[in-house]
Amino acid sequence: MTDEPLLRVSALSKFYGSRVGCENVTFDLWPGEVLAVVGESGSGKTTLLNCLSARLLPSSGTASYRMRDGQLRELYRMSEAERRFLMRTDWGFVHQNPADGLRMTVSAGANVGERLMAVGDRHYGKIRATAVDWLSRVEIDEDRIDDEPRAFSGGMRQRLQIARNLVTGPRLVFMDEPTGGLDVSVQARLLDLLRGLVTDLGLAAVVVTHDLAVARLLSQRMMVMKDGRVVESGLTDRVLDDPRAPYTQLLVSSILQV
Amino acid sequence: MPTPLVVSDVAKSFTMHLRDGVTLPVVAGVSFSIRAGECAVLGGPSGAGKSSILKMLYGNYAVNEGQIIVQHAGGLIDLAAANPRTVLAVRRQTIGYVSQFLRTVPRVSALDVVAEPLVERGETREAAREKARTLLAQLNLPEKLWALPPATFSGGEQQRVNIARGFITEHPILLLDEPTASLDAKNRDVVVELIAAKKAAGVALLGIFHDLDVRDAVADRVIDVTTFAAGKIAA
Numbered sequence: 001m002t003d004e005p006l007l008r009v010s011a012l013s014k015f016y017g018s019r020v021g022c023e024n025v026t027f028d029l030w031p032g033e034v035l036a037v038v039g040e041s042g043s044g045k046t047t048l049l050n051c052l053s054a055r056l057l058p059s060s061g062t063a064s065y066r067m068r069d070g071q072l073r074e075l076y077r078m079s080e081a082e083r084r085f086l087m088r089t090d091w092g093f094v095h096q097n098p099a100d101g102l103r104m105t106v107s108a109g110a111n112v113g114e115r116l117m118a119v120g121d122r123h124y125g126k127i128r129a130t131a132v133d134w135l136s137r138v139e140i141d142e143d144r145i146d147d148e149p150r151a152f153s154g155g156m157r158q159r160l161q162i163a164r165n166l167v168t169g170p171r172l173v174f175m176d177e178p179t180g181g182l183d184v185s186v187q188a189r190l191l192d193l194l195r196g197l198v199t200d201l202g203l204a205a206v207v208v209t210h211d212l213a214v215a216r217l218l219s220q221r222m223m224v225m226k227d228g229r230v231v232e233s234g235l236t237d238r239v240l241d242d243p244r245a246p247y248t249q250l251l252v253s254s255i256l257q258v
Numbered sequence: 259m260p261t262p263l264v265v266s267d268v269a270k271s272f273t274m275h276l277r278d279g280v281t282l283p284v285v286a287g288v289s290f291s292i293r294a295g296e297c298a299v300l301g302g303p304s305g306a307g308k309s310s311i312l313k314m315l316y317g318n319y320a321v322n323e324g325q326i327i328v329q330h331a332g333g334l335i336d337l338a339a340a341n342p343r344t345v346l347a348v349r350r351q352t353i354g355y356v357s358q359f360l361r362t363v364p365r366v367s368a369l370d371v372v373a374e375p376l377v378e379r380g381e382t383r384e385a386a387r388e389k390a391r392t393l394l395a396q397l398n399l400p401e402k403l404w405a406l407p408p409a410t411f412s413g414g415e416q417q418r419v420n421i422a423r424g425f426i427t428e429h430p431i432l433l434l435d436e437p438t439a440s441l442d443a444k445n446r447d448v449v450v451e452l453i454a455a456k457k458a459a460g461v462a463l464l465g466i467f468h469d470l471d472v473r474d475a476v477a478d479r480v481i482d483v484t485t486f487a488a489g490k491i492a493a
Contacts, residue, residue, distance in 0.1 A: 030343065033343075188364040188365070189364070189365070191364065192363065192364050192365040192366070195363065217363065220342070220346055221342050234320075234342055235317060235318075235342040235345055235346070237318050238317060238318055238319065238320060238342075238345075241313070241318055241319065242272075242313075242318070242319040242320050244273070244320060245275075246275035246276070249274070249275050249276055250275075250276060253276060
């Protein structure tokens with residue numbers, strides 16, 4: 001375990017004209033740590049995620065990422081090519097809608113293999129073997145490898161998207177409502193799978209969700225956002241069991257008990 | 259005797275923002291220490307704040323005032339003011355906790371639920387599972403249940419999984435929140451033995467036991483929580 005943060009975010013703000021996307025967000029993320037960002041629609045959590053993953057440039061503030069050589073580099077000062085290289089190799093991005101993260105008209109195996117080719121793998125047999133291995137890790141039968149994701153169920157598509165993201169051995173994964181829109185039984189399976197993969201691979205992750213149960217299961221730390229600002233942050237179980245900000249208390253008290 | 263846990267002047271209240279910001283005082287002026295090898299018991303009626311104190315000591319509840327000094331990683335840290343990363347490290351290495359109820363994770367077997375804290379401390383999965391089997395057998399959990407996720411277990415079965423998970427590691431401080439509440443007499447005796455073994459190994463234990471037989475069997479002393487009643491100090 002290293003004692004250096006993987007990602008340092010300082011006073012990050014994004015404005016859309018005069019409207020606030022997110023404002024003055026500061027945090028550090030360490031290797032192997034999962035941070036949940038919770039809040040309702042429009043709270044700025046997706047804007048924050050898009051800024052962090054450099055898909056969107058912030059209006060002000062900085063975010064620095066520790067590269068594999070140990071150097072801390074400012075994300076928004078990198079060239080577009082450097083950022084895209086990070087995105088293809090060291091990072092993953094799991095979208096809520098698998099169609100945004102997959103190529104729907106090429107085979108499942110190619111979806112996984114494509115990321116490997118992007119980092120320089122050229123040996124067809126090796127790529128296919130790795131793809132098979134990853135499909136089995138996300139519980140997709142080997143005999144589906146040549147099918148297109150169009151023919152997959154929602155839960156399978158999401159698992160395929162996860163395999164596509166993790167195959168290059170990223171160190172940081174961004175997830176936007178990874179279980180949104182799935183049936184609860186499919187959700188439980190996916191959460192359990194994600195939890196196992198994150199632990200086994202020692203991944204750091206930023207997970208955006210409006211589901212506090214997902215945050216509880218996946219993350220060690222969480223930030224609660226409202227109107228673009230972080231209203232409370234801390235250990236996940238502390239925030240959920242002893243919420244202090246008025247808005248967090250409202251969120252926690254609104255959970256339906258089963 | 260070393261004193262791995264010192265609590266001084268800790269106060270806790272809840273501010274209910276959904277009830278016009280009314281403040282519910284819980285405890286104030288909480289001060290005690292636990293020595294290595296002793297088992298102290300928090301005493302007092304329901305609602306006196308016993309569980310709240312345990313939860314503050316585990317970092318699960320925030321602390322309004324005071325200090326919780328813990329011997330951790332060769333130094334002293336104030337858990338009441340520690341950042342989340344430090345609290346997580348303290349939980350991994352120094353303070354163990356047996357909660358009242360097991361929070362289950364879908365699809366993880368009872369055996370792995372028990373083995374997990376050891377794996378987090380760097381033990382190999384197989385060695386951790388071996389130790390988990392020993393503990394589950396000692397607690398008389400039927401072997402056919404070990405490979406199943408505990409979500410559908412009975413209250414007593416879940417509690418035994420929880421106890422095994424709490425006792426599997428060698429944390430120098432162990433917090434116990436009614437670990438015997440839903441156990442039969444035979445298994446209560448097993449827990450009493452497990453606690454005695456921890457004491458002999460120099461672990462500092464702090465627990466809540468409503469069962470008087472168990473309490474008398476394990477307690478070296480009782481800390482009366484009613485003396486920390488928040489109203490008293492404020493008045």
